Amino acid sequence: MNILVVDDEKSIREGMKRTLNQTFPHFQVMTVHSCQDAILLLLNERIHVLLLDIRMPGMNGLELLAALQRSHRGTKVVIISAHSKFAYAQEALRLGVKDYLVKPVGKEQLIRTMSLLEQEWADDMQQLSEKDWIHLNLNYLREAVFRRWVQGLDIGRFDVSRLAEKHPYFHLVFVQLEGKQDISLHHFVVENVLTEWFAMNGQGFIVSLEGNRVLGVVTLREEVEAACADFERGARAHLERCLNEPYQFVMSRRLTDFHAIPQEVNALLHGGAALVQQELPARKNDDAVEIALQYIAAHFQENLSLEKIASIVYLNPVYFSQLFKHKLGIGYKEYVTQLRMERAQELLANRALRITDVAKLVGYDDLRHFTQVFRKKFQVTPSDYRLELS
Incomplete structure (x- = not known):
């Protein structure tokens, strides 16, 4: 299993890593000192268990946990806190944590918790058939394959027809970030905002393209499609409120040929006339x-x-x-x-x-x-x- 320890106190991070490495040498244990660094790592690594301090400078553990609810539901979370107040524990349990440990956490307690989680993870894996496993990881698989396909790269024998069946008609939504810093964090914000907005109005998915670009495919419910301009205004308003970063927003007309997406995206990236570009100024x-x-x-x-x-x-x-x-x-x-x-x-x-x-x-x-x-x-x-x- 891949374990991530998130705590702003170096002695605690290193102590937990040392205990886990000694007791579970087959674990890969990683550590970071902030929730921001945790997000960057979660975007690039498959984390099975997250050991998370609840109160840290900047973004706290509960805020990170809430942000990850949609995109990392498979990750098991254990809260590590110096606070035993019921309110903290209640909120953590509401957000689906597996355990709530109060500092100082003893070695035996940590080992016992991790042993239970390892067994739980092993049971989960045993119950999963190959089909279930593919379905569980469909988001990761789809993003990787779809990204390659859109960019004209080889996808082997993977057939996009299954995706096409789910989207008989659709819109492309394209966001290009103009800032130079924290691109991974801004990608995270855009993906979460658009994923939530898509789910509220229809069905769709988001993929990150090279550098500073994010592409979405969304099929709107008929009543939403009839007021498509409202959907677009809502998407832009959500992004502007949450992102506060210079960016461009583009939404296509209604399209029906899913297999033509690579050509549509290519036209978009090269200023094709089929898509209407709207620039959104950054706030101060x-x-x-x-x-x-x-x-x-x-x-x-x-x-x-x-x-x-x-x-x-x-x-x-x-x-x-x-x-x-x-x-x-x-x-x-x-x-x-x-x-x-x-x-x-x-x-x-x-x-x-x-x-x-x-x-x-x-x-x-x-x-x-x-x-x-x-x-x-x-x-x-x-x-x-x-x-x-x-």
Whole structure:
């Protein structure tokens, strides 16, 4: 099995990898320190088990888990968390995780969980017939073959007629990303947004082409087809809200010859007149970050999740996290923590406030957690810091 450990603490990542390598030498164990890096790896590797920290700088584990629900349903997920609160566990279970382990995770507990998952995976494989296995991996197979076919490359004896039967009529949807950075992440956003929009309005699929291009094939329900312009406007609106990256959007007229798709795509890529191109301007990224900073400054004492702030500026959480770190040089969670700690220092100078009051005023209902964060930041407890001020 392929195992991916996602945790921002190096000692935990390496400790888990060491334990797994010693106990399960036949596993391939990979590690990354952020959800963004996890997405990049998941786009290129088949991961069977994901060991995922629930709270990390930037995009958190629950947000990653929600994003992967549609595209990686076969991946078994185990949450690793320092928080035993029921709300976290409840949300994780709702998103389909296999287990919820509270840090510090002992070796025996990790080994026991992985042994159960290995047996479960082996049982799944035994129950799958060859036909079932092909069906399970159809998305990967179809994307690889369809991509080669569209680009005029050899696909051996694979017959696209089965796909053609599902799409007696269809539209081609083409997105070309204009940005130079984080292409894999932007591909991930486009694929997930369009896949969801296609499912809401008909049936279709998405494939990534070379470089910065994404191609979709969609057969709309008849009532949607009758208002095709609304479908197109909706697709563009969803992309613009979630992507916030310069791109071009192209949607074909209604087509009926599935086997002519390579010619249609070739005409599209070379400026063919059969398809109408519409360019979508990028939003001003600096404005989005500035709005976010103003909101954070006014509400930092509240429960400010990355997802909530991203929704305020109408951005996809993955993209917002990347943009925020690129603009400020630090991650979203680190920035909010830094802001809270600086404010806490100011409030501790006011001896009329109890330390419990200070904690709540900067967004921490749990005094113990506040003390831990403060000490980690300044190498001194809030109480000792207040004494030093005198």
